[in-house]
Amino acid sequence: MKIKRFHAKDMRSTIRKVREELGADAVILSNRRAADGVEIIAAIDYDESLLDAQVPAATSASRDDEINIDASGPEIAERTNKTVSLSTSQREADDLPDVYSEAALNRRLSQPRQPAFAAHDFSLPEVDHDIEVQNSQANHAELRETPFIKETLNESPTPQQTETEAQTRAHSWSEEPSILAMQEELKSLRGLLVEQLSGLAWGQETCYHPLRARLLQRLLALGLSPVLAREIAAQCDEDDEIEKNWRCALARIAKRLPVAEQDILEQGGIIALVGATGVGKTTTVAKLAARYTLQHGPQKVLLITTDNNRVAAHEQLRSYARILGVPMRVAGDAQTLKSLIHGFADKGLILIDTAGMSQRDMKLSKQLSMITDGARDGGREVQIYLTLAANSQRGVLEDVAQAFNTIPLAGAILTKLDETTSLGGTLSVTIEQSMPVAWISDGQQVPEDLHRARPHSLVSRSVAIMQKLTSPEGDDPVSLTLGGMLANANG
Missing domain, CATH: 3.40.50.300 (P-loop containing nucleotide triphosphate hydrolases)
Known part of the structure; x- marks a missing residue:
């Protein structure tokens, strides 16, 4: 069996050297990054029974020398002892983990022999993904059966339990007396602000558009929705008197009424x-x-x-x-x-x-x-x-x-x-x-x-009911309703 070290500036060049000297049947034992590039240890014509023993890394002084293992037993033992005495300080100086230890070489040599190179193929062998997944699942199953992990998993809450507990805490938190009191106070403040803004909006409307404001009062007293009342009032003529605009508004209602x-x-x-x-x-x-x-x-x-x-x-x-x-x-x-x-x-x-x-x-x-x-x-x-x-x-x-x-x-x-x-x-x-x-x-x-x-008959009946039961120029409720409508419409 022949083992040899190869050095080059990169991995591709090193593999090319191995292929040229040892051929396509060479087996890569290890690879590492060295100070001057990349180092690969490769072998050819090896006996698997001999490789079951410890195969240490060679010293830096004999990196480019060939190691002849076809020697007597005492000579092999002597060389093995010398190589095992590789200094610890030299291995620790490398950036990558030590791949020349006894355990690492045994793991590599225990794997089945496979050709490292095929014709015109310089890619490294790939790991079997299915075997890796099976091993991972087996390890996970074994871990789950350990007493500590099993107890921890049993105590961990399920997502449904976590969601139920969160909802229960939120519900109980919302029923706190202090929270309920705060909600009532916020509602009261909101109502007060709405009233104030309604009054301001209505005051602004009556100030800048007095005729339209009076027309809005009458239309709302008629029972129209605030949206429809404002649409009709927006078509009034500010230069005309209120009665003329009122008659025009009633005519617009009759025209829009479908029969x-x-x-x-x-x-x-x-x-x-x-x-x-x-x-x-x-x-x-x-x-x-x-x-x-x-x-x-x-x-x-x-x-x-x-x-x-x-x-x-x-x-x-x-x-x-x-x-x-x-x-x-x-x-x-x-x-x-x-x-x-x-x-x-x-x-x-x-x-x-x-x-x-x-x-x-x-x-x-x-x-x-x-x-x-x-x-x-x-x-x-x-x-x-x-x-x-x-x-x-x-x-x-x-x-x-x-x-x-x-x-x-x-x-x-x-x-x-x-x-x-x-x-x-x-x-x-x-x-x-x-x-x-x-x-x-x-x-x-x-x-x-x-x-x-009949459209005009329905509008006339509506006006008659309004005049009989309400005042068309009512102040407080009508103004407040219209003010709220205007405040909402204006944002």
């Missing part, structure tokens, strides 16, 4: 009334049926109710049908509704009275789907009208309109106009939602208290 162009009683078809509980859907259905009966006769009308939620809910509609002499049926599902539409295809007007539901009721979408699907399967288009009670607050009407806006609405029917104290909120909802008004109802008499919707 149905066609009379649903003249064109006939399938008409369904939807809306919240207690808005007057059943009475409105009876009024529409009575008007159509007077014009075309009872044989052309069919009344259908889908209200199965309340006990004897359809008795009121059945009483109206008996008085008018028209047929009345109950449809509990879409299939029944489809059959009724098919069976009474000769009817000129089919009126569907639906169950009253809150806009937050989870069954609302199911009922609306039943109406649209049943009428569609029947081969005829259904016109759905939203029934809005004018005596409801504007916020409630907005909520209802948004809930029922998930289906295509043909328009709205306004009821209880005789019971309202402000009609402006209802008009604001129909304008902002672009919902045409078809009919209005202002009483319980059938069918006298049912009228076609």
Whole structure:
């Protein structure tokens, strides 16, 4: 066996020397960075049984000398003892770790023999990644089974436990009396600041735009939403008097108010009334049926109710049908509704009275789907009208309109106009939602208290209600509301 050291300025040059002198079957025993470049110890024609013994590094004095191991046993032992006595100080001076120690050489020599070079290939051998991963997993499994590590892992909280504990601490922290008191104080300060800013904004508005401020007061007293009131007031002429601007503002409201162009009683078809509980859907259905009966006769009308939620809910509609002499049926599902539409295809007007539901009721979408699907399967288009009670607050009407806006609405029917104290909120909802008004109802008499919707008539009625119940030039509440609206609009 022949072992030899090679030196060059870099790794590529050193490997080239090894290949030229020892050939492609040479085995690299070690490599290290030396002061003058790179040092490689390589061997060829070695006996693996002899290499199981200690193979020390050579001294610096014999780096370029060949070591002949084909000698007698005493001579090999003597040379081995000499090389093992390599000074410790010389090894510590190197930057890289010692690769010539007994343990390092034994590890290298215990590996299977592989050719260090292939034809025209100067790359170093690669480590088997799969074996390395398996060894790493085995080491980790062994570490986890040690008593200390096992106890530590059992005591460590899971991510779910950590998140639950954090939420519990945050909840308990938010319920501290001092925190609750601080929150109440901040709310009080916020309310005080809003009032102060509202007053300042309103004062600035009245100072720089006095006519527009007075017009805003009247529009808000009319019941319009602050946004709509400001849009209309912004179109006023500061050079004209207040009364002229007031009339112009009312005309703009009437112009923006959408109404149905066609009379649903003249064109006939399938008409369904939807809306919240207690808005007057059943009475409105009876009024529409009575008007159509007077014009075309009872044989052309069919009344259908889908209200199965309340006990004897359809008795009121059945009483109206008996008085008018028209047929009345109950449809509990879409299939029944489809059959009724098919069976009474000769009817000129089919009126569907639906169950009253809150806009937050989870069954609302199911009922609306039943109406649209049943009428569609029947081969005829259904016109759905939203029934809005004018005596409801504007916020409630907005909520209802948004809930029922998930289906295509043909328009709205306004009821209880005789019971309202402000009609402006209802008009604001129909304008902002672009919902045409078809009919209005202002009483319980059938069918006298049912009228076609007229924009100027609705605006005039709204002004009459305002003049009867409120003062158009109110100071404190109106000014505060308008001031808050202006403060929010101005940032």
